[in-house]
Amino acid sequence: MKHPRLSAVALIAAAALALTGCGRSADEAAGPAEASTIGDAEATGTITMWAMGAEGEALPGFVSEFEEANPGVDVEVTAIPWDAAYSKFQTAIAGGNTPDIAMVGSTWMADFESAFQTVPTDLDTAGVFPGAVDSTMIGDRATGMPWYVDTRVLYYRTDIAAQAGWTTAPTSWDELKQMASDMQAKGGAEYGLRFPAGNDSFQGTLWMPWSNGVELENGSEWTLDSPEAVQAYEYYQSYFTDGVSNPAADRSAGAQEADFISGATPMLIDGPFLIGQLEQLGGEGFSEKFSTAVLPTRESSTSFSGGANLAVFDNSDNAASAWKLAQWLSQPETQVKWYEATGDLPAVQAAWDDDALGGSATLAAFGTQLETAKSVPATTTWVQVAAAGDAMLEKIRLGQLSPADGVAELQATADSLGLD
Secondary structure, three states: OOOOHHHHHHHHHHHHHHOHHHHOOOOOOOOOOOOOOOOOOOOOEEEEEEEEHHHHHHHHHHOHHHHHHOOOEEEEEEEEOHHHHHHHHHHHHHHOOOOOEEEEEHHHHHHHHHHEOOOOOOOOOOOEOHHHHHOOEEOOEEOOEEEEEEOOEEEEEHHHHHHOOOOOOOOEHHHHHHHHHHHHHOOOOOOOOEOOOOOOHHHHOOHHHHHOOOOOEOOOOEOOOOHHHHHHHHHHHHHHHOOOOOOOOOOOOOHHHHHHHHOOOOEEEEOOHHHHHHHHHHOOOHHHHEEEEOOOEOOOOOOEOEEEEEEEEOOOOOHHHHHHHHHHHOOHHHHHHHHHHHOOEEOEHHHHHOHHHHOOHHHHHHHHHHOOOEOOOOOOOHHHHHHHHHHHHHHHHOOOOOHHHHHHHHHHHHHHHOOO
């Protein structure tokens, strides 16, 4: 099942840059300082909920089980197109017309946090992947409950790798580049590895600086121009200068899948939705020709943690029941059922013990990668910084800018935007 949500979120958020304050203003009050409790009583009354994309389509039928367990409750789900969601949130918050609870993209939490309640003290996140929990934290305040998660791992053609003399996945940066090169020289590939380009490419390559020990900020300022960051993007640039990756790769929809299936570029880095796409497009037996693996290690193997959270609005008319719905959606058994219905990966680690997830060889890498995956900084300026990072990578990829000059320019841009 295809899940284009991450690129959709990035496009919407980029469009929203022209909107003053990115969803909040300096004089808005912070959300509740103290958390409530959920308690043991059944949910009652009407719960209004907003959700986007495939989730908005699947939820109305899915929550019937919650309604059966709580006979006094009625969940009214409004499905919202991704391309309208950001502005709809802004308008609803400004007008005081928010729903009780909503699905919120993990990179949107800082933009709207002043409108969200603090997570109740008895809604436990101890068993949730750390990167997902971090995406809900604004300062010391938990503003939502992680719902589903996303991360990126290495996809590679096992058949072409075998022709090139590789029977296992690369475990280090040197091995990754050598394997990519061998797939060209010995496996017949045109290029060894595809990197993301254009919109969202910076976020898609954060695994390199993160895995090289880089911290993007220190709590009070951006720290993007460290020697480790320069080293990471020198490694990135070397793929293009050495001809291992194509700086002018086709960016049109379906191009990376077509090149992977044909063997023209037999390695790429992407999210879990790609598994179903490749199996469908590749046809019968193609699932036996590729595998996934955690990203190769430098100092660590650290990928991007994305996905969506559940947030209850400060002016909710039925907050207690809304939090009960969030609690139910966060239970391991519910998360497994939601994965089976939608393909969304569970944020709760215990759900991965189920055979539906733990028994899948191609999904196993995602479960492992999520243990160390990191969320981007929870700041309203992240979207602008990431967009500047996309532009930086374009110039580095084409040899128009050195990595050292690139991260210096990115640091200057980030400094001008601030860490709000």
